[in-house]
Amino acid sequence: MSLPTPSSSARAVVTGASSGIGEALAESLARRGHSLTLVARRQDRLRALADRLAAQYLVTVDVEACDLSDRAHREALLAKLAHVDVSILCLNAGFATYGGLAALDPAREREQVELNVTAVHDLTVALLPRLLERGSGAILITGSTAGNQPSPYNATYAATKAFANTLAESLHGELAGTGVTCTLLAPGPVRTEFAEVSHLGKVEEMLPAFAWVTAGEAAEAAVRSMASGRRRVVPGATAKLQNIGGQHAPRSILNPILRKVYGGMR
Numbered sequence: 001m002s003l004p005t006p007s008s009s010a011r012a013v014v015t016g017a018s019s020g021i022g023e024a025l026a027e028s029l030a031r032r033g034h035s036l037t038l039v040a041r042r043q044d045r046l047r048a049l050a051d052r053l054a055a056q057y058l059v060t061v062d063v064e065a066c067d068l069s070d071r072a073h074r075e076a077l078l079a080k081l082a083h084v085d086v087s088i089l090c091l092n093a094g095f096a097t098y099g100g101l102a103a104l105d106p107a108r109e110r111e112q113v114e115l116n117v118t119a120v121h122d123l124t125v126a127l128l129p130r131l132l133e134r135g136s137g138a139i140l141i142t143g144s145t146a147g148n149q150p151s152p153y154n155a156t157y158a159a160t161k162a163f164a165n166t167l168a169e170s171l172h173g174e175l176a177g178t179g180v181t182c183t184l185l186a187p188g189p190v191r192t193e194f195a196e197v198s199h200l201g202k203v204e205e206m207l208p209a210f211a212w213v214t215a216g217e218a219a220e221a222a223v224r225s226m227a228s229g230r231r232r233v234v235p236g237a238t239a240k241l242q243n244i245g246g247q248h249a250p251r252s253i254l255n256p257i258l259r260k261v262y263g264g265m266r
């Protein structure tokens with residue numbers, strides 16, 4: 001297994017490329033010679049990244065400003081991508097909310113489901129037939145270790161990431177032998193804008209420096225895993241521990257522990 005051969009007419013589409021893991025995924029792919037389509041809402045950031053990557057790696061980088069939590073915006077993006085030879089699809093944009101579900105803003109919760117679940121599903125369903133038709137392609141879905149476990153006070157996020165994790169691993173099995181792969185990126189703590197966007201005030205103090213990985217480390221591990229057709233990549237020691245605990249510890253033990261952990265994060 002390997003990534004599709006880079007070509008000037010094909011594009012690796014990366015969502016959430018204006019920051020964090022998505023920005024690092026874009027760089028990691030550009031370094032390997034892939035031309036890109038960068039997707040997020042902050043066009044100025046995408047444009048600056050596109051200019052830098054194009055100059056540094058001599059690839060073509062297109063920018064698509066899009067609010068992926070908005071159905072009309074997603075349809076407009078897909079209409080544009082209908083004319084693009086998409087060879088790699090990294091579905092990475094996402095955010096979390098923390099707090100008791102009854103106290104959280106219902107509109108923000110809905111937006112989270114639209115972005116973390118519906119957008120991932122819509123783009124996969126729309127672009128998968130074309131990847132299969134070209135006979136060579138790779139999909140990366142950014143889920144989370146949170147998707148393996150119940151997460152009191154982080155319920156919507158954990159549920160959205162359970163969807164992402166399961167979709168990615170199911171597709172991995174379904175696509176065997178097609179020339180198209182699907183890999184789940186299930187990170188633990190990664191230093192990005194995520195904590196700030198999610199109003200996760202105390203997380204920086206709660207976790208020691210060694211518990212974090214950088215966005216570059218997570219992205220590089222993800223791209224290497226895509227290239228070898230792996231099912232799941234879990235970057236870093238903390239994430240690996242979370243990954244084992246979340247999948248194998250009984251819910252009756254996990255729930256009270258995680259209630260304490262997530263309840264104390266804000």
Ligand SMILES: NC(=O)C1=CN([C@@H]2O[C@H](COP(=O)(O)OP(=O)(O)OC[C@H]3O[C@@H](n4cnc5c(N)ncnc54)[C@H](OP(=O)(O)O)[C@@H]3O)[C@@H](O)[C@H]2O)C=CC1
Nearest residue numbers: 016018019020021040041042068093094189190192193194
């Ligand atoms: N950091 C961590 O500890 C972990 C992160 N993850 C997952 O990794 C993924 C990337 O997050 P990370 O890089 O850490 O966080 P960042 O906040 O740094 O990046 C999030 C990206 O998503 C984009 N995004 C957010 N909302 C929308 C929207 N409505 N439409 C389009 N794009 C949007 C943002 O761009 P813009 O605002 O310009 O639209 C940004 O590019 C997420 O799916 C997250 O759940 C998983 C586990 C741990």
Ligand SMILES: CC(=O)[C@H](N)C(=O)O
Nearest residue numbers: 144145146187188189
């Ligand atoms: C915020 C996340 O998604 C992460 N997996 C974590 O909880 O460490």
